[in-house]
Amino acid sequence: MTSKAGMARNENAELENLIRNSLGNQPAINTPEPESETEGSGLDVATLVMVVRKSLPWMLLFILVGLLASWTYLRYTQPLYKSSSILKIDEKQEAGTLGLAGNLAGPESPLTLNNLSGEVELIKSNLIYRQLRDSLELDVNYYAQGTVLESELYKTAPFHVEYSIKDPTLYGVRFNVQFLSKDKFVLSYSSGQNEVSEEHGVNSPITNPGISLQISLTPQFSADVIGKDYHFVIKDNGAINQYIDQNLTVEVINPDASTIGISFTDHNPVKAQDIVNRIDTVYLVEKLAKNSQSQQQTLQYLDEQLDVTRDSLQRAELALQRFVKANKTYDVKADVGALTGKLAEQEKERIELQKRLDLLNGVARLVQRDRITRDDNATVEQSIPGLVMLEDAVLTQQISELNLAQQDLRRVMRSSTEATEAVQQRKEAVEYAKHNVQDALQQSMRVVREQLATLNQQRGQYSAQLQVLPQRETELARLRRPFELFEKSYLMLMDKKVEFSIAKAGTTPDFQILSPASSPGAPISPVRMIVYAIGLASGIVLGLGLVAVRYFMHNTVTSSRELENNCMAPVLGVIPTYDKEKLSVSKLIVDKNPKSAISESIRSIRTNLEFMASSKKKRLISITSTVSGEGKTFVAVNLGGIIALSEQRVVILDLDMRKPKVNLAFGAENIKGVSTILIERHSWEECIQHTSIPTLDFISAGPTPPNPSELILSPKFDELLANLHQQYDVIMIDTPPVGLVTDGILIMRKADLPIYIVRADYSKKAFLKNINKLIRTNGFTRLATILNDARGAGMYGYGYGYGYGYGQGYGQGYYEEVQPKLSLWRRLRQRFA
Template sequence: MAVNENAELEELIRNATSGGAAPTAPAAESEDDSVGGGLDLPLLLSVARRSLPWMILLVLIGLAASWSYLRYTKPLYRSSSTIKIDEKQQAGDLGLLSAGAQPGQQGISKLSAEVALIQSDLIYTRLRDSLELDVNYYTEGTVLETELYRTAPFRVEYTVREPLQFGQKFNVEILDQNRFRLSYAQGQGEQGGEYRFGEPLTTPGFTLNLTRTRFFNEQTPETKYFFVVNTPEAINSYLAQNLAVSIINPDANTIGISFTDYTPTKARDIVNKIDSVYQQVKLARNSQSTQQSMAFLDSQLNGNRDSLQKAENAFQAAVKRNRTYDAKGDLTAITTQLQELAKQREEIQRRQGVLQELSRVVEKDRVVGSDELTVEESIPGLAVLQDPQISQQLTALNEQQRELRQVLQSYQPTTTAVQIRQSQLAFTKRSIRRLMQQTLKLTNDELNALTRQQQQLAGELQSLPGKETELARLRRPVELYVSSYMLLMQKKVDFGIQKAGTIADLQILSPASLPGEPISPQKMMVYAIGLALGAVLGLGLVAGRYLLHNTVTSIRELERNTVAPVLGVVPSYDKEKLAVSKLIVDKNPKSAISEAIRSIRTNLEFVANSRQKRLISVTSTISGEGKTFVAVNLGGIIALSEQRVIIIDLDMRKPKVNLAFDAENTKGVSTILIDRHTVQECIQRTSIPSLDFISAGPTPPNPSELILHPQFDQMLEELKRTYDVIIIDTPPVGLVTDGVLIMRKVDVPIYIVRAGYSKKAFLKNINKLVRGSGFGKLTTILNDAQAGGMYGYGYGYGYGYGYGYGTGYGYYEETQAPSGLLARLRRRFS
């Protein structure tokens, strides 16, 4: 029977310790799980209060990190401008477009080409030449250096000897108004020397000449300077990395230009200079197109002038030779017809000339470059063809040439995009050639027909006087060349007037201004991030400490997580460090710990009638929770109330009661249960007359079987006849089953929980013992509680009052206040 009961108890304790479900009481386990469940708001507030200094420190660290970042990060500035593109066609300016042709409108592709032009090396080269970007001047600070854009106290002029020291740092230390020290790295060491301003000096890579500027003052020698000479490639790379060009509104043909730099003045100057350089490039391109158009007009005028001169000379010679100028009679009608035929022939020949010029231009196989004109721009007189098919094909050819020109600005000739457009261009050229061959054939047929008509009229003229015929014949080309020459001269005058007013086809809508605030870092944003990061880390600290808080620290946590009533609280004993449990209530009866145990003694009156013989057991979950200390001092307090008390040490595996009284453990409970000694032989006296104890005795091999022996009950009955209160120090119930066996025999089982030591999971053992094992009278005591964990049961230190279950007021002796900074902080935030 004892073996079966022992097995059941072992299973119960194993389930209670491991947190598993007791098979005999599933409902009880469900109730245990609900005790103290959910968010423990008071505990969270307590943890937050304890963590408040760390939270404030983390927030301050976050703000300090933000300040450090802002202090040691260069501010970056951006300056921007907006321009509007307004392209025109030179053929339209000459009035040579066909009646149905419309000027090309701007599109996204055209604006993309302009963006590529702004970001090209052509603009970078002119920008590099106009702004002095080849030498950068800096002043050294504690951590960061600052660029002195146009404010350096000296200017560097250099001549390249060898490309060895581009990008190298040259340190300049100004000694006085006339002298300076120059140093630079060379190999593993440093080279340099003292020089005078205005005198050339030689380095391995340069011939340098430093001269003072208007920014040189008395404070200049107190600052450290250095300069760097950049290569053209490095300057282009710098411009390309910091320049941003984007299309703002394709419908309005607007482009935005922005530049970022650590110096706001430099960013503004570069943007404004890009606007002006781009305007110059556009103006140069327009001038080039105008010059080619003027050259075409001049060539036509020269040809007409020569032909007119020859015709005039021939007519003048005929007049002199024939001595007549006016023809009469029938020659008028024939002459009129011949004039009309001559005009038709001239028009056909002009068309043939344009076709031949067009054929020459179309037959070119080379790729149109970025600076060359299209077919339409090269031959403004295409309107004389009066062929809609050729005009349509030429329009397509012009558009394909423009697209190919734009693609070549961004891609290599071997790329697929370029090859596709070259194939399209070749196909269009073949179509134009076929059309021109057909047109040339038609014009030849027309010329042949005119020739036959002229031959017929010439035959008729043979019958007329030869002189009049000769004069009429010579007069016709003169009149024709004069009219053509006057027409071309008028066109040249008109185009010259337009050329005089030629401007760049763009408008600067908003020039770049000096940026006032940096784009990065933004102070408010950085401080907000630092503040948020510190707050998040502080909240994380609180959450982590709350989640990792797995020990019982206060009476409130004990009451919240257990169903057993709390008998009282034993405060921490800070007077001296005890190596083992000791009887201390007799030495200082007015201390806070003595009054706390008196409160527990008073609360025992509500649990068991004082007139009955009380059998009290004191246990805990594991060793070290203070059950022996509480048992010894509780026994001492009860004995001081003139009751006879005996303490029995049943923790035979690890006896401690004899150590509390500085006694031997040669005999005790184990020897009584094996009939080696009697009860009276094992009773030992203490410093309190009414307090005795029985030690555990030598450790037996089978403590649990001895407790189940009938001799144990006989020992208790014998002690009840002599003593008013029997206090049993039992083994921990979380380790062995002995404690549970003893708790079934006592009147008041007491469970010790040590603050800051006992795990919260241990409290499930108490709930399982109360609900699952029928220990309805089980009570708990919070041991080693700090002042902050005694809320409702607190005693404090110094002058104060304490209260517990059924206790009155009591006077406590004054204790020494904590001293030292750490002790005061611990007391403040505990």
């Protein structure tokens, strides 16, 4: 034992010299730099990793639960299928048909968004729904009961139901059907508060209060149907409309292209496709009917307008006809021209007649002359040069005869006297001719005068007619305006009717089905990958949430790394959890299990203590903690035992006089001790108690005094320490917790090596701030810490993890001596770097 301890001390001395030389003969531990109170408040990666490792089973459990929940959801959720189609609307502007649109638009123009919205509302209107109900059998839904879910038998039901419902409350009621054979079945349903269950025959009328039924078989009926559970539900029009409205989606896809998308969702893919196809068909029929109705209305309007215009035209024709008949003219302006021409011609004729009358008067005067001399050679024709203008052959002939008679008289008178017979005969002939001429002149003059009178009378008539013609012209124009208007309207309406009839013969649908109803393949809901992804993500989120909660709620020290990162004092070592037995009180165990991991860890602490106070042969070590329960008594007793096993005399003082535990660790009494020594009731020799280790003694706390702090401050305490230094190499003091009382601080000031105990998973992180505060305030530059009761990850970096010990290829000497030195060397090198 002695040789082993001597070898250890020699190795320790050599390693210490190596450390001092590498550090330039600096002290082993420098005064730490002041640290802010908020140091270590950032993200602690090591703690986070530790929390993740501890939470990993829970995270895996959450992920499994999430995936199981996804599987359960998929198992008990009916899949939803979607069928869709795309329509292109080519709306026509029917106003141009009648020529009323002007130059506003052509026969076809792109629809606006408002017009497309109107088409959407038409598709979702009750008009389309009603035709859907009439064309598809949506009023009776057939279902087959499976092991988990029920499935709708659309067009595949083994039976068909014909019904007549008088009681509206039976709509939506579940009618259960179970076939006993091909000819018989059991029908059961709830009617109010009563349960009806009856056996009936196939194709037999069933008459119950409020409903009449008849069930017949379909080609899908087979022997497998017998004994299985089926049911059907009868829906009213309101329920069908609600069903269609909830599952039908109609939206404008591209307003510029005038395209509309129609989609329908249902648990049965065939039913969804049939409904979309039927909507397209019904919409086509409705649009054709709408266009046909519009055309019929247009033709009806044209016919009505033609009838009205025809009647008005006939009335205008009759009025114009009566006017023409009454006024014997159809063109008053032409009549005015004709009358004006007639008046001009009449005036010209009257002037000619007047000239003729004047000429006749001149001739009459000339003829009435009685004396004709022998020398008078002038004739009537010569006397009146314009006599030829009379244009009267008889009168001209008579005047010629008169001229001849006068010439004959003048010839005879040149040779005979007036008394001669020849002259007398010639005179009689002249008188006769003159009488004839005068009669002719009178007759001509009378005719001319009559003609002049007729002309004057006609002139008056024409003048009177001209005076009434303006009024007739106005009346005629008034009658012609409605006639021409109605005639033009009638011809226009006839022309448009012919054009519209030709256009109607080539009427085509004004929309196209760009994409017919698609056949649903995979369900749109639930999507297996998405559901499993959600379950997986939920499990991960819950796991991460657990990690976050545990990380933010993690307020205890769990590892030496946390202790180093948050505390200014160096870490002497880590003591693992003692798992061999449950200790109700602290006990000395290193003598019973010298090769255990806990013994090895305390030996490492003992070696590190050699580095920190190797120049002193006599050492005073105080061991304290923040609160009770952190294991300071356990560490003090076992550390003292390990030091005592290295051939050093050790005495343990229990100064936790308020709650003494050292005597319990050794199984001794506490009748006398430190308190009785300080009050001089007993000497220290009387209070020394021996242990199973020859070089280890202890002095219990003694009876609890009322003033522990004052006793510690008394000179008797220093005298006690001096006496003990003379007899022992190491004085180990178990002090009270500094977080509860100040006694521990008083003792730490006297100690060569104050040690602060931190218990893993028990001491709060806030306690480390208390250690830092003690170092800065009281100048405890040699204060060191020990992590007690560490498990697994809390021991990493110190060679104790996973039961590291003798059976792994390393001897006891290596583990006891070399490994603690290298551990301390690494920490010191990190500290002085």
